Amino acid sequence: MSTHWTDNQPIYLQLRDRAIAMILDGDLAEGDALPSVRNVAAEMQLNPLTVSKAYQVLVDDDLVEKKRGLGMFVREGAREALLAAEREKFLSEEWPHIEARVRRLGLSASDLFAK
Secondary structure (H helix, E strand, O other): OOOOOOOOOOHHHHHHHHHHHHHHHOOOOOOOEOOOHHHHHHHHOOOHHHHHHHHHHHHHOOOEEEEOOOEEEEOOOHHHHHHHHHHHHHHHHHHHHHHHHHHHHOOOHHHHHOO
16 A cells, blocks of 8 residues: 555545455455554554554444454455445436536547547
């Protein structure tokens, strides 16, 4: 993972988003352990509390579960839940803006899929 952070969102949320992307991309499968808080903090030069906060958000969202003494693991069904939520978010929040821009530019479906 690169350690480039943006200013538009807290780092713990950016870290959460990276973990979500890894689950969606299959880099973290259901049942896989997340890297330890200490390892992530050291590798990315972050405060361990920042990493813990990101992981806690994943737990709160039922994507990850804590196993006492073992670490954090991707929950069964996490990828499917994320796919459903991300698809809904895309269709309701992002697609209307994209569709409007496509119409303004006079693009056709063949224009879009030709590239």
